[in-house]
Amino acid sequence: MKKFINHIDDILVESLSGFSTAHADLVSLHLDPAYIVRKNKAANKVVIISGGGSGHEPLHAGYIGYGMLDAACPGHVFTSPTPDQMLAAAEAAHANQGVLFIVKNYAGDVMNFEMAAEMLAFENATVYTSDDCAVVNSTYTTGRRGVAGTVIVEKCVGSLAETGANLNACKALGDKVNQRISSIGVALTSCTVPAASRPTFDISDTEIEMGVGIHGEPGRRREVMREADAIITDCVDAILADFKVKNLTLGENNEALLLINGFGATPLMELYLIYNVAAKLFKQHGINIARSLVGNYTTALDMAGASVTLCLLDDEIKQHWDSPVHTAALRWGC
Amino acid sequence: MKTTFIMHAAKEIQQTILANENTLESLDRAIGDGDHYINMKRGAQAIVDIETELAVLSPEAALNKIGLKLLSTIGGASGPLLASFFMSMGKALQSHEGESHLKIANAFAAGVQAIIQRGKANLGEKTMLDVLIPVSNQFLLLAQQNSDTALICKGLIETAELGMLATQDLIATKGRAAGLGERAIGHIDPGAKSCQLMITSVCNLILKS
Numbered sequence: 312m313k314k315f316i317n318h319i320d321d322i323l324v325e326s327l328s329g330f331s332t333a334h335a336d337l338v339s340l341h342l343d344p345a346y347i348v349r350k351n352k353a354a355n356k357v358v359i360i361s362g363g364g365s366g367h368e369p370l371h372a373g374y375i376g377y378g379m380l381d382a383a384c385p386g387h388v389f390t391s392p393t394p395d396q397m398l399a400a401a402e403a404a405h406a407n408q409g410v411l412f413i414v415k416n417y418a419g420d421v422m423n424f425e426m427a428a429e430m431l432a433f434e435n436a437t438v439y440t441s442d443d444c445a446v447v448n449s450t451y452t453t454g455r456r457g458v459a460g461t462v463i464v465e466k467c468v469g470s471l472a473e474t475g476a477n478l479n480a481c482k483a484l485g486d487k488v489n490q491r492i493s494s495i496g497v498a499l500t501s502c503t504v505p506a507a508s509r510p511t512f513d514i515s516d517t518e519i520e521m522g523v524g525i526h527g528e529p530g531r532r533r534e535v536m537r538e539a540d541a542i543i544t545d546c547v548d549a550i551l552a553d554f555k556v557k558n559l560t561l562g563e564n565n566e567a568l569l570l571i572n573g574f575g576a577t578p579l580m581e582l583y584l585i586y587n588v589a590a591k592l593f594k595q596h597g598i599n600i601a602r603s604l605v606g607n608y609t610t611a612l613d614m615a616g617a618s619v620t621l622c623l624l625d626d627e628i629k630q631h632w633d634s635p636v637h638t639a640a641l642r643w644g645c
Numbered sequence: 646m647k648t649t650f651i652m653h654a655a656k657e658i659q660q661t662i663l664a665n666e667n668t669l670e671s672l673d674r675a676i677g678d679g680d681h682y683i684n685m686k687r688g689a690q691a692i693v694d695i696e697t698e699l700a701v702l703s704p705e706a707a708l709n710k711i712g713l714k715l716l717s718t719i720g721g722a723s724g725p726l727l728a729s730f731f732m733s734m735g736k737a738l739q740s741h742e743g744e745s746h747l748k749i750a751n752a753f754a755a756g757v758q759a760i761i762q763r764g765k766a767n768l769g770e771k772t773m774l775d776v777l778i779p780v781s782n783q784f785l786l787l788a789q790q791n792s793d794t795a796l797i798c799k800g801l802i803e804t805a806e807l808g809m810l811a812t813q814d815l816i817a818t819k820g821r822a823a824g825l826g827e828r829a830i831g832h833i834d835p836g837a838k839s840c841q842l843m844i845t846s847v848c849n850l851i852l853k854s
């Protein structure tokens with residue numbers, strides 16, 4: 312393993328310190344328990360807090376700032392943060408209108424946020440993101456995983472919260488946006504958890520992992536490496552099938568947001584190539600790609616690979632996607 | 646149960662986890678995300694680190710403190726689940742008078758019940774509960790039969806082993822391996838393995854003393 316590390320136990324704190332210093336105009340860092348909070352605390356609004364294991368940067372701390380999150384709780388690499396972090400973050404960010412947690416749907420994250428929600432003295436609610444359509448038979452499992460679509464949920468809910476909307480309205484929009492997103496990821500290589508010092512899974516040069524999660528957890532199936540067109544066609548088909556299952560119609564009049572997300576070790580050049588293929592395919596199915604985002608927004612350490620996310624827009628979602636945002640990783644309109 | 650015993654057990658558990666680094670890590674790399682060993686190691690170390698604080702507490706309070714410490718240290722799914730176990734076990738010990746195998750078995754069962762509730766899981770889902778539920782049932786049964794300490798310990802070691810091995814043939818419906826479908830078959834669940842290791846090491850500690 313070759314990584315930029317001083318001491319294995321210090322990587323998280325050193326990285327968080329770097330992040331908060333680099334973006335000192337936007338955020339401040341608190342340690343023991345660890346949370347990152349928005350610099351200019353809002354006076355009177357629903358506070359949006361997310362969090363999860365580290366290794367997915369810029370998720371979540373990179374989305375703290377005007378129009379998105381108020382605080383984020385980073386856990387150890389690929390490990391959920393703990394309730395004391397969420398309680399301290401909520402205490403620091405609270406702005407008299409309650410707290411909305413945005414949580415990716417993994418057993419660990421759900422349980423830790425659930426315990427925090429039970430202990431929290433303020434009014435609170437939780438939106439669980441579950442956009443990954445790779446997990447099949449979800450009725451019988453803990454359910455679908457939250458992946459890159461989480462960024463879209465955080466953006467839209469954060470935007471609504473800035474307008475002074477109440478906790479119920481923010482929760483309702485979060486649930487609605489989550490329901491209208493489908494994602495699927497493909498890995499070309501494994502990632503290496505620094506403390507484990509070796510790749511999470513073995514995969515040869517001629518194989519890909521279709522439906523991989525953002526922790527390098529195996530997906531639907533191991534497949535033979537093929538040309539980009541063939542791989543992305545399978546991703547697009549999986550998403551279209553998922554929209555069918557969700558009873559969401561995708562037609563000519565429907566606008567959608569297409570997000571091509573890199574997992575950390577795939578160059579932007581390839582991500583744009585994927586975008587080119589995916590956008591063409593969706594258009595062939597009559598979908599109007601009205602908004603796009605391409606880049607590394609929900610990573611899996613140093614995994615090579617990418618995910619395709621489609622979000623079915625409506626006027627409300629489009630308005631909140633377009634509204635001004637000023638965070639370390641997303642900034643437009645202000 | 647005395648606080649000094651709880652501390653001995655904690656150190657024994659830590660040694661067992663450290664000695665099984667490769668086993669736990671490779672099981673979790675196969676069907677999880679490879680961090681189970683690191684998290685368990687961090688949790689065990691955190692408990693050993695607060696030894697002096699624990700030493701002055703009653704056994705009930707010590708178990709509760711262990712739970713709270715694990716809750717703020719481990720993270721992931723193991724954190725809240727193990728925390729719920731120890732906190733509920735401490736609470737259950739407090740509410741019963743006297744000192745008997747049955748009292749401890751009941752407290753253990755209360756801890757397992759807390760995991761069932763927190764994790765919304767049950768037997769056969771390829772999780773730690775595939776070890777904990779049979780062990781808890783066997784513990785209650787042996788205690789009700791007034792079995793001696795050695796018989797109980799041996800019985801629980803055996804039950805834990807069977808429960809752990811049984812996860813090999815299961816499809817996971819809870820936890821991170823749930824996305825794998827049939828591909829999880831053939832792999833022992835890492836959480837079940839670490840629970841079996843912990844139970845076995847505590848039982849062996851009792852058998853030795």
